[in-house]
Amino acid sequence: MLRRAVALILTLCLLSAASLLAARPALAHGFEGRYDLPVPLWLYLYGSAAAVLLSFVVVGLFVGKDHAPQHYPRYDLLSLGAFRRVFASRPLLFGLRLVSVALFLVVILSGLFGDQFPGNNFAPTFVWIVWWVGFSLLVAFVGNLWPLVSPWKVLFEWADRLSRRLGATDGLKLGEPYPKRWSLWPALAVFFTFVWVELVFKGSDTPLNVALFALLYSVLTWFGMVLFGKETWLRNGEAFAVFFGVLARFAPTEVRVTSSETCRACAACIDEEGGCVNCYGCFERANPGARELNLRPPAVGLTRSERVTPAGLAFVVFMLASVTFDGLSATPLWRAIERSVTPVVGELAAGTLGLVAVPLLFLAAYAGFVKLSQLLAGGYKHGTRFGQLAAAYAFSLVPIALAYQVAHYYTVLIFNGQIAIVQISDPLGRGWDLFGTAGYQVNNAVLGAAFVWYSQVALIVAGHVIAVYLAHVISLRQIKDRRRALRSQYPMLALMVLYTVLSLWIISQPIVG
Amino acid sequence: MVRVAVLGLVAVLVLGGLFVALRPDAPATGPEGRTVEVDLQADAMNPAEVTVGEGDRVTLRFTADRPRELHLHGYDREVEVEPGETTTLSLEATLTGRFEVEDHDTGAGRGALIVQPRQGG
Numbered sequence A: 001m002l003r004r005a006v007a008l009i010l011t012l013c014l015l016s017a018a019s020l021l022a023a024r025p026a027l028a029h030g031f032e033g034r035y036d037l038p039v040p041l042w043l044y045l046y047g048s049a050a051a052v053l054l055s056f057v058v059v060g061l062f063v064g065k066d067h068a069p070q071h072y073p074r075y076d077l078l079s080l081g082a083f084r085r086v087f088a089s090r091p092l093l094f095g096l097r098l099v100s101v102a103l104f105l106v107v108i109l110s111g112l113f114g115d116q117f118p119g120n121n122f123a124p125t126f127v128w129i130v131w132w133v134g135f136s137l138l139v140a141f142v143g144n145l146w147p148l149v150s151p152w153k154v155l156f157e158w159a160d161r162l163s164r165r166l167g168a169t170d171g172l173k174l175g176e177p178y179p180k181r182w183s184l185w186p187a188l189a190v191f192f193t194f195v196w197v198e199l200v201f202k203g204s205d206t207p208l209n210v211a212l213f214a215l216l217y218s219v220l221t222w223f224g225m226v227l228f229g230k231e232t233w234l235r236n237g238e239a240f241a242v243f244f245g246v247l248a249r250f251a252p253t254e255v256r257v258t259s260s261e262t263c264r265a266c267a268a269c270i271d272e273e274g275g276c277v278n279c280y281g282c283f284e285r286a287n288p289g290a291r292e293l294n295l296r297p298p299a300v301g302l303t304r305s306e307r308v309t310p311a312g313l314a315f316v317v318f319m320l321a322s323v324t325f326d327g328l329s330a331t332p333l334w335r336a337i338e339r340s341v342t343p344v345v346g347e348l349a350a351g352t353l354g355l356v357a358v359p360l361l362f363l364a365a366y367a368g369f370v371k372l373s374q375l376l377a378g379g380y381k382h383g384t385r386f387g388q389l390a391a392a393y394a395f396s397l398v399p400i401a402l403a404y405q406v407a408h409y410y411t412v413l414i415f416n417g418q419i420a421i422v423q424i425s426d427p428l429g430r431g432w433d434l435f436g437t438a439g440y441q442v443n444n445a446v447l448g449a450a451f452v453w454y455s456q457v458a459l460i461v462a463g464h465v466i467a468v469y470l471a472h473v474i475s476l477r478q479i480k481d482r483r484r485a486l487r488s489q490y491p492m493l494a495l496m497v498l499y500t501v502l503s504l505w506i507i508s509q510p511i512v513g
Numbered sequence B: 001m002v003r004v005a006v007l008g009l010v011a012v013l014v015l016g017g018l019f020v021a022l023r024p025d026a027p028a029t030g031p032e033g034r035t036v037e038v039d040l041q042a043d044a045m046n047p048a049e050v051t052v053g054e055g056d057r058v059t060l061r062f063t064a065d066r067p068r069e070l071h072l073h074g075y076d077r078e079v080e081v082e083p084g085e086t087t088t089l090s091l092e093a094t095l096t097g098r099f100e101v102e103d104h105d106t107g108a109g110r111g112a113l114i115v116q117p118r119q120g121g
Helices: A001-025 A043-064 A080-086 A090-113 A122-141 A149-165 A185-199 A207-230 A232-234 A239-248 A260-264 A280-285 A310-328 A332-345 A347-376 A386-396 A398-414 A415-421 A450-479 A482-507 B002-022
Strands: A253-257 A291-295 B031-041 B044-046 B051-055 B057-064 B068-072 B077-081 B087-092 B095-103 B107-115
Touching: A001 A207, A043 A450, A043 A482, A043 B002, A090 A122, A090 A149, A090 A207, A122 A207, A122 A239, A122 A398, A122 A415, A149 A207, A149 A232, A185 A207, A185 A239, A185 A310, A185 A347, A207 A232, A232 A239, A232 A280, A239 A310, A239 B031, A253 A280, A260 A280, A310 A347, A310 A386, A310 A398, A310 A482, A332 A347, A347 A386, A347 A482, A386 A398, A386 A450, A386 A482, A398 A415, A398 A450, A398 A482, A450 A482, B031 B051, B051 B057, B057 B077, B077 B087
Parallel strands: B031 B057, B044 B107, B051 B107
Antiparallel strands: A253 A291, B031 B044, B057 B087, B068 B077, B068 B095, B095 B107
16 A cells, blocks of 8 residues: 555656746746855854864863753743743634635745746745745845745644544544665655755746745655655655755754653654653643743754764754755856766766765765764773764864855845845736835845855854754763863864855855856 | 963964955956946857956847847846847946856756955955
């Protein structure tokens, strides 16, 4: 039953994807028009020097400390009556969900029926700029709103509730057990496909393609939810739930359930303190009295690496590598490599090979440095397991990737994102003016190029410093002996410096094509 | 506590000093007037990139092999070029960055106007 269902759905997806690739010609690039200037050489060198210097400052500041702080300070926002009444009120939550579903429908309709020039259509602007860039940054810097507003989750829940009212006792659930071996690999496969569409596929700006891919993803997601159960699919197969979940570890907020009975009944979460953090399923099921919405210092969530599976580690590594590949693929060096490979295999295959090769190289380099770190910590004899160390340290690299992502894309959000203000009033490009904003003139004087340079370098160096601090905390938690813990940090420090310098190098390169 | 203060101070001094040492001085000359001849042949802009300084008064003189409607992003200017004629586009380069020049109807990029900031570039 399971195998046949999976085969059916995969065939469906592949057929649709193939038809998408074959059918439309890639529309010429008309989406963006303003680009950042490459960071000048002196500033790139300065940034690199600052990263190295500050790394040693951070290490120096903590060299004398005996142990890493075991608990981070946190404050429960739900304990504030005013906060609870405003932000946890049913009407507000319902309103947010309604807005999310409405935007989803507008994206589909604009993509299918609107003007196919990306500059006039709401769908590509909303998906690639407002949601992919903007919402990601919201999750990373405020908190994970995806479990609240994901249109796929919301629509499934509404349909499920309706089906129960209509008599189906189990709702929309087929109850097929999820094979443990699959772990998070389905989510990784889907995420890889998404990144491929974003970075390699040439037609990703075409509104029709955006709508069709969204519909395809809906079919896949709802099928997974029906087959295996909503929560199981969200945890293992819904690529964006997993992606935003990783970003949420950086965020200065978390949801926590303080009742161990709720958490013990949940297959996926554990906590030393008898509760669970950021397990949204438990949060929904728990008693209101056992729920906390905590304010916490940013990035501390990345020091928790409980039960990260190999698939989970692969997901994080791919996330990091795909952010780098995004920037790398626009550099002259990459274009030169592509030019020599393309005559042999074609453009699409060349890009795909790159999207596979860069993460694999990344993984190999990462594994090498973790191994070095393990050896300096005394190796297996002294209780440090490679897999455990690898899983823990992977999260410490997230701030570097996140900083690069913000540095690279915040100007796209600020400049090109303004088009969304026009397009929300005229999503199909027909000349409508639904909200009165269709005449809005995009302001291109918001930021000067020099300010952008300084802010980009500052962000990347800040991300690096946070990463170094996290690696320090993680090493002290993983390795009991303090001296060994300190020694074992140096390979990770070297890796981080290399990663940061690579990020700075990318933004100092002229844009090609 | 003393160690934190000392380390912090040293870091600030070194970082500040390095910044001042590495940053290029502001150029001696102020904004100037520039005129650039831009030719469009067979879907390529020649020169492909026009680089000017912030504040320059720029005059672009366009010629083309066939009738074209060009759009300059950022400055949001349109120019229609007819074969055999030279069309002039004048602007003051107040916005810094890289701005694409594209064919208005197809949206295909042809080249770019690059405006470099006065200091730091």
